[in-house]
Amino acid sequence: xxxxSQGFYPEFERKAGRKRTTHYCAGCGHGIIxxxxxEAMADLGIQDDTVFVSPVGCAAFCYYYLDCGNVAGPHGxxxxxxxxxxxxxxxxxxxxxxxxxxLGAIGFNNAFQAANRGDxxxxxxxxxxxxxxxxGQMAPTxxxxxxxxxxxxxxxxxxTGEPLKVCEVFDQLERPVYIERVSxxxxxxxxxxxxxxxxxxEIQKEGKGYAFVEILSPCPTNMKADAMGAAAFVSEEMERxxxxxxxxxxxxxxxxxxxxxxxxxxxxxxxxxxxxxAIDDLPDVRERRYKFSGFGGQGILSLGLVIADAxxxxxxxxxxxxxxxxxxxxxxxxxxxxxxxxxxxxxxxDHPDVLVAMNQPSLERFLPTVPPGGVAIYEESVPLEATAxxxxxxxxxxxxxxxxxxxxxxAANTALLGCLVELGLLxxxxxxxxxxxxxxxxxxxxLVEGNLAVFEAARGHARRELL
Amino acid sequence: MRKFAKxxxxxxxxxxYAGCDAYFGYPITPAxxxxxxxxxxxxxxxxxxxQAECETAAINMMYGAASAGKLSMTASSGPGxxxxxxxxxxxxxxxxxxxxxxxxRTGPGLGNIGPEQGDYNMAVKGGGHGNYRSIVLAPNxxxxxxxxxxxxxxxxxxxxxxxxxxxxxxLGQMMESLTIPQGVMEREDPSDWCVRxxxxxxxxxxxxxxxxxxxxxxxxxxxxxxxxxxxxEAMSESxxxxxxxxxxxxxxxxxxxxxxAVDALRDEGLRAGLFRPISLYPFPREExxxxxxGKEVLVVELSNGQYRDDVRxxxxxxxxxxxxxxxxxxxxxxxxxxxxxARAMLEGSS
Ligand SMILES: Cc1ncc(C[n+]2csc(CCOP(=O)(O)OP(=O)(O)O)c2C)c(N)n1
Numbered sequence: 165x166x167x168x169s170q171g172f173y174p175e176f177e178r179k180a181g182r183k184r185t186t187h188y189c190a191g192c193g194h195g196i197i198x199x200x201x202x203e204a205m206a207d208l209g210i211q212d213d214t215v216f217v218s219p220v221g222c223a224a225f226c227y228y229y230l231d232c233g234n235v236a237g238p239h240g241x242x243x244x245x246x247x248x249x250x251x252x253x254x255x256x257x258x259x260x261x262x263x264x265x266x267l268g269a270i271g272f273n274n275a276f277q278a279a280n281r282g283d284x285x286x287x288x289x290x291x292x293x294x295x296x297x298x299x300g301q302m303a304p305t306x307x308x309x310x311x312x313x314x315x316x317x318x319x320x321x322x323x324t325g326e327p328l329k330v331c332e333v334f335d336q337l338e339r340p341v342y343i344e345r346v347s348x349x350x351x352x353x354x355x356x357x358x359x360x361x362x363x364x365x366e367i368q369k370e371g372k373g374y375a376f377v378e379i380l381s382p383c384p385t386n387m388k389a390d391a392m393g394a395a396a397f398v399s400e401e402m403e404r405x406x407x408x409x410x411x412x413x414x415x416x417x418x419x420x421x422x423x424x425x426x427x428x429x430x431x432x433x434x435x436x437x438x439x440x441x442a443i444d445d446l447p448d449v450r451e452r453r454y455k456f457s458g459f460g461g462q463g464i465l466s467l468g469l470v471i472a473d474a475x476x477x478x479x480x481x482x483x484x485x486x487x488x489x490x491x492x493x494x495x496x497x498x499x500x501x502x503x504x505x506x507x508x509x510x511x512x513x514d515h516p517d518v519l520v521a522m523n524q525p526s527l528e529r530f531l532p533t534v535p536p537g538g539v540a541i542y543e544e545s546v547p548l549e550a551t552a553x554x555x556x557x558x559x560x561x562x563x564x565x566x567x568x569x570x571x572x573x574x575a576a577n578t579a580l581l582g583c584l585v586e587l588g589l590l591x592x593x594x595x596x597x598x599x600x601x602x603x604x605x606x607x608x609x610x611l612v613e614g615n616l617a618v619f620e621a622a623r624g625h626a627r628r629e630l631l
Numbered sequence: 632m633r634k635f636a637k638x639x640x641x642x643x644x645x646x647x648y649a650g651c652d653a654y655f656g657y658p659i660t661p662a663x664x665x666x667x668x669x670x671x672x673x674x675x676x677x678x679x680x681x682q683a684e685c686e687t688a689a690i691n692m693m694y695g696a697a698s699a700g701k702l703s704m705t706a707s708s709g710p711g712x713x714x715x716x717x718x719x720x721x722x723x724x725x726x727x728x729x730x731x732x733x734x735x736r737t738g739p740g741l742g743n744i745g746p747e748q749g750d751y752n753m754a755v756k757g758g759g760h761g762n763y764r765s766i767v768l769a770p771n772x773x774x775x776x777x778x779x780x781x782x783x784x785x786x787x788x789x790x791x792x793x794x795x796x797x798x799x800x801x802l803g804q805m806m807e808s809l810t811i812p813q814g815v816m817e818r819e820d821p822s823d824w825c826v827r828x829x830x831x832x833x834x835x836x837x838x839x840x841x842x843x844x845x846x847x848x849x850x851x852x853x854x855x856x857x858x859x860x861x862x863x864e865a866m867s868e869s870x871x872x873x874x875x876x877x878x879x880x881x882x883x884x885x886x887x888x889x890x891x892a893v894d895a896l897r898d899e900g901l902r903a904g905l906f907r908p909i910s911l912y913p914f915p916r917e918e919x920x921x922x923x924x925g926k927e928v929l930v931v932e933l934s935n936g937q938y939r940d941d942v943r944x945x946x947x948x949x950x951x952x953x954x955x956x957x958x959x960x961x962x963x964x965x966x967x968x969x970x971x972x973a974r975a976m977l978e979g980s981s
Contacts, residue, residue: 170755175834178836178931180842180843211827212828212829212830212833214828215699215826215827215828217695218838224840225840227836227838231833231835232833233826233827233828233832233835234826234837234838235698235836235837236725236837236838236839236840237691237694237695237698237721237725237837238691238694238717238718238721241687241688241691241694241718244683244687244688244691244692244694245691245692245694245695245698246695247681247692247695248655248691248692248693248694248695248696248697248698248703249695249696249698249699250695251653251679251681251692251696252653252679252695252696252699252703253693253699253701253827253828254654254699256827256828258828262843273684273685273688274684274687274688277683277684277688277767307832359700395686411744425675426675427672427675427676427677428675428676430647430648430676431816432657433647433672433675433676434634434644434647434672434811435634436632436633436807436811437633437634437635438632438633438634438635439632439633440632440633441632441806441810442632443633443810444809458822462872469701469806472635472806475634476633476635476808481808482635482652482807482808483804483805483806483807484805484807485801485804485805485806486804486805507890508887509887509888509889509890509891509892509893509894509966510803510887510888510890510891510966511805511807511880511884511887512801512888512963512965514965514966544896597849610787
């Protein structure tokens with residue numbers, strides 16, 4: 165087919181073979197549709213501003229012809245590619261062009277979701293009731309009873325459903341601004357298609373939102389007809405399933421307003437916790453491995469975090485690793501904290517130097533893993549049934565009681581922190597941990613006072629009873 | 632300046648300092664905190680965040696953003712990364728920069744959310760169709776989750792190729808001190824290749840179609856030359872290797888476990904070292920051979936020998952014993968297990 169048109173390249177340099185004819189079969193609707201798009205782009209003066217996304221299908225080579233920016237991606241994904249484009253070049257004009265296999269089948273959800281989001285692009289949907297490129301297979305839009313290479317007995321609606329009416333489906337969505345179904349089967353219909361295509365592009369020029377135009381299009385080759393016969397099939401058969409009409413035009417209405425997000429600086433967002441840069445090795449700091457364990461909700465993870473934060477503030481190497489996935493069974497939670505003077509190897513701990521256990525399952529599980537010389541501290545009310553390994557010091561500690569007596573019954577974890585400090589197991593001054601504890605309640609300042617009371621009471625108790 | 636941060640958050644911080652323009656992604660454990668932090672941090676910085684309808688959409692949105700010369704990213708885990716493979720191939724074929732983060736969980740199928748390294752082949756061999764490669768970097772700390780994210784963007788842009796940060800559930804969930812990068816990465820003007828709806832780029836074309844076999848072949852050779860030229864970007868770390876008799880090798884969180892094992896073996900007077908590839912593609916081939924020269928090798932991984940096969944492939948001579956210690960299913964390999972295997976090898980050889 166020979167097409168000369170404004171908005172087309174004067175010669176089709178990207179195409180092999182003849183440089184003035186398109187690759188489309190005689191009577192194919194794609195060439196006409198692309199010509200209408202090209203002329204509209206030229207008339208609206210938007211070729212410099214337009215990025216056109218080609219589909220995979222017979223129209224994969226729109227970029228041979230359309231004189232604007234061109235992008236070609238995977239089969240079915242033109243809408244998703246356009247959704248990505250409009251988000252990074254919101255002031256430009258983005259056009260996506262898809263066939264009925266491309267959009268109606270493999271890429272339907274991407275198109276549907278783009279329409280539902282109201283992504284600001286012009287979306288042209290070419291419905292020829294079959295897959296052209298791959299040899300005339302059945303498309304979602306194939307008519308009931310229509311014979312194709314994959315429906316040789318005719319499309320059986322019992323097993324393959326009714327022709328998919330994309331305009332009617334998209335018309336259920338709130339955000340599309342414009343939805344119309346047109347046809348290029350004859351010159352009268354082409355004039356209407358021309359207007360619809362123009363309108364969709366104007367909506368883009370004005371930045372008004374998502375515009376969808378379905379275009380019924382003849383495919384003589386796969387409809388097994390000459391140009392006239394294929395056009396008649398479109399007008400007579402296809403239009404019965406896919407009536408031509410304007411479904412909506414909301415281009416005169418005000419679009420909804422986005423939620424305003426206040427601009428912030430990177431420094432504000434990535435707020436630093438500590439001064440200074442990379443951590444140096446500290447040969448005097450011995451490596452200690454801590455395991456904190458209990459029921460979820462007992463504050464086990466936060467107890468580990470307060471200690472990790474204090475050590476990190478002091479410029480030590482620290483890792484904090486929560487129990488995770490298969491390790492997290494029966495409502496128990498645990499975390500491993502390693503504090504070291506040198507780069508830390510494994511953040512997971514097989515043998516904790518210090519075990520803190522707040523419930524029985526954790527005590528039973530982890531106590532046997534504590535190596536000789538290690539210390540285990542557990543909530544006093546938990547019955548100790550396991551025997552401690554040789555050389556392991558075991559301290560029951562009334563954490564819950566101290567917390568309750570000091571008016572913060574949920575702060576048993578903080579009581580254990582006080583105990584650890586006092587026993588010298590954290591190798592850090594109490595003052596550092598007190599500060600880390602306060603920092604940990606930055607978002608809940610009301611809890612600071614009670615927790616500090618528990619912390620100090622627990623230190624006192626540990627000093628009196630354990631040392 | 633430092634921050635105490637989770638590995639997943641460190642990725643988002645890295646992306647911010649790399650100047651990433653947009654995040655497109657679909658939620659999946661154990662990668663979701665990357666989306667959560669990007670959703671919170673990107674909009675106030677004027678960057679785009681969009682939760683896509685699926686991973687296929689996300690990778691194609693990235694294709695669109697990259698076509699316009701912008702930097703975009705996504706983060707996911709095995710099932711989602713599988714869905715993105717077609718898109719990765721198209722990104723590579725069309726020579727577009729994009730960064731994909733895989734916080735590996737277990738498989739095959741749905742698996743569970745524990746750590747595994749079973750996506751090695753999919754990541755390193757180019758899991759999609761055709762003759763392409765992704766740049767693959769494997770962090771082993773919260774700091775590297777950030778720094779190698781920046782590096783992924785840098786390399787993706789330099790080579791106009793997708794880059795993958797291959798992390799795992801341990802690295803995503805753990806917290807460590809993070810030294811915050813200084814200043815946002817600078818980048819070159821993409822005007823000569825991108826298509827962003829202006830007169831400068833109107834003539835450009837983003838596509839991966841070459842109907843003529845000779846042209847497609849030329850394109851393929853050009854890509855192969857490009858991949859070859861990436862070799863100079865190989866990164867690795869050798870730890871206590873010089874006088875070692877036994878070389879442990881592992882990447883990602885496994886390398887952390889091996890580091891502890893090496894220290895413990897050295898404390899026992901046993902001479903072990905660790906070779907850790909930081910880039911998995913390009914693979915630090917020379918460095919591995921240097922580290923492994925004359926030593927027996929114990930490969931440690933959370934997969935079925937996928938990494939071991941590559942170690943074999945890249946060793947010029949493989950006349951010494953090479954063994955595999957591995958776990959799967961969300962079980963981490965313990966330092967004890969590695970020690971047991973290493974001691975047995977060291978004793979067996981003396
Ligand atoms: C993932 C994938 N699956 C299948 C194909 C093969 N394929 C190319 S075009 C096409 C169908 C095109 O039909 P349609 O979208 O109706 O466009 P038409 O050719 O009729 O214009 C198919 C199935 C592909 N390129 N990629």
